[in-house]
Amino acid sequence: MLKIFVSGHRGMVGSALVRAFxxxxxxxxxxxxxxNELDLLSQSAVSEFIRLEQPDIVINAAAKVGGIHANNTYxxxxxxxxxxxxxxxxxxxxxxxxxxxxxxGSSCIYPRACEQPIKEEYLLTGPLEKTNEAYALAKIAGxxxxxxxxxxxxxLYHSAMPTNLxxxxxxxxxxxxxxxPALIRRFHEAKExxxxxxxxxxxxxxxxxxxxxxxxxxxxxxxxxMEQPPDWVNLGTGTDHSILEIAHLVKKTIGFEGAxxxxxxxxxxxxxxxxxxSLINSLGWKANIAFEEGVKSAYDDFLTGLQSGTTRL
Numbered sequence: 197m198l199k200i201f202v203s204g205h206r207g208m209v210g211s212a213l214v215r216a217f218x219x220x221x222x223x224x225x226x227x228x229x230x231x232n233e234l235d236l237l238s239q240s241a242v243s244e245f246i247r248l249e250q251p252d253i254v255i256n257a258a259a260k261v262g263g264i265h266a267n268n269t270y271x272x273x274x275x276x277x278x279x280x281x282x283x284x285x286x287x288x289x290x291x292x293x294x295x296x297x298x299x300x301g302s303s304c305i306y307p308r309a310c311e312q313p314i315k316e317e318y319l320l321t322g323p324l325e326k327t328n329e330a331y332a333l334a335k336i337a338g339x340x341x342x343x344x345x346x347x348x349x350x351x352l353y354h355s356a357m358p359t360n361l362x363x364x365x366x367x368x369x370x371x372x373x374x375x376x377p378a379l380i381r382r383f384h385e386a387k388e389x390x391x392x393x394x395x396x397x398x399x400x401x402x403x404x405x406x407x408x409x410x411x412x413x414x415x416x417x418x419x420x421x422m423e424q425p426p427d428w429v430n431l432g433t434g435t436d437h438s439i440l441e442i443a444h445l446v447k448k449t450i451g452f453e454g455a456x457x458x459x460x461x462x463x464x465x466x467x468x469x470x471x472x473x474s475l476i477n478s479l480g481w482k483a484n485i486a487f488e489e490g491v492k493s494a495y496d497d498f499l500t501g502l503q504s505g506t507t508r509l
Contacts, residue, residue: 201227201251203236203285204258208365208409209300209358213257216413227251237277242284246292254289255416256282256299256338264327264397264465266372271330278331282338286353290345298419299342299355301335301428303405303471304328313472316357316430325466343427354425356416359432359471363409363490364497367508375439376406376491379446380498381509386452393455394447397462400440405470407433408490411483418481425479432471433483449491 200217204210205228217224227249235241236258246254260277267274282299289297306314307322319339324332342353366377373381379396386394415431437445443456473482485493501507 197223197225198252199225199227199250200253200255201246201249202255202257203281204256206230206365207257207259207261208363208367209361209412210257211365212363212409212413213255213416216410216417220417236284237280239280239284239288243288243291246288246294250292251294253296253298253420254285254294256285256297258285259300259302259335261331261367262372263374263378264463267328267331268463274328275330275334278334279337282334282341286338286341286345289353290349290351295351296420297342297351297353298416299338299353300416301339301355301357302332303357303359303430303432303469304332305336305339305357306469308466312468313434313470314430315472316426316428316475319428327463327465339428346427352425354419355428356419357428357430357471358412358415359405359407359430360469361409361412362406362494364494365409365508366494366498368498369509375404376442376446376494377498379443380450380491380495383443383446383450383452384495384498386454387450391454393457394443394452395457395459396439396443397459398439398464399460400443400456400458401438402464402466403436403438403468403470404442405432405434405436406442406487406490407431407483408485408493411485414484415476415481418479422479426475429476429479430471430473431476431481431483432473433487434471434473434477435487436468436470437487445488445491446495449488449495
């Protein structure tokens, strides 16, 4: 029976991984600890935990995350905490002879102005998007650590670069959330309050690729089934939508009947960001959850969380 440590298991990504593992018939023993039980920012604590528990696989799903506003406002916290999480987990795994680490990165690691769709080889070929540079640098460091430890020590340390994610357990904070949960909350509250309009940030022209977090979990399980996965591989849907298109879909899903207006003082961020998923598709995996279906399930989860008091607001 494989013992798998999933860091950040209470977050959106980590909880999706836990659901996916529990649905499998395979013999997995999940090693799950809360933030109060293990401080991932402490090198000594992480090393001692890995030494005592001896997992066979470490999946790094822990991170300090947020949208444009959060990344722009707290860059020092984003680079510091994410560097510590990555380096502590990867090095502790190696020094305690853990044979496999799957590190989860982010599509924001790629250069701002690279050709679309974004191929894996575009990494480090140009400047990063300034609005999330600190977070991206920390994620790049984790990816490069896995690659170099794999090359030097012969361990199976590899990374997956998911596109923008959404789904159960998402963060619906009014300012620090990503685009889809922010829109879901905004349109829901507008409908509840009988508002005449919902204002979206920026022009609405930037295009974003969005993938349901349960699709990411299936991609992670697929990669764990490979004996020699790539050093890093994109995980995404291969399709994108403009922010305005996303807003209209959310509006329709929620049943809001007012207008959509624009706050042009807010930053747009990258105008286009879509991953090239030809590599992972060629290996035999594809995302399966349609966007319309995913948005509906995300809104249903949001409503359920409001009723139970578990929605992250």
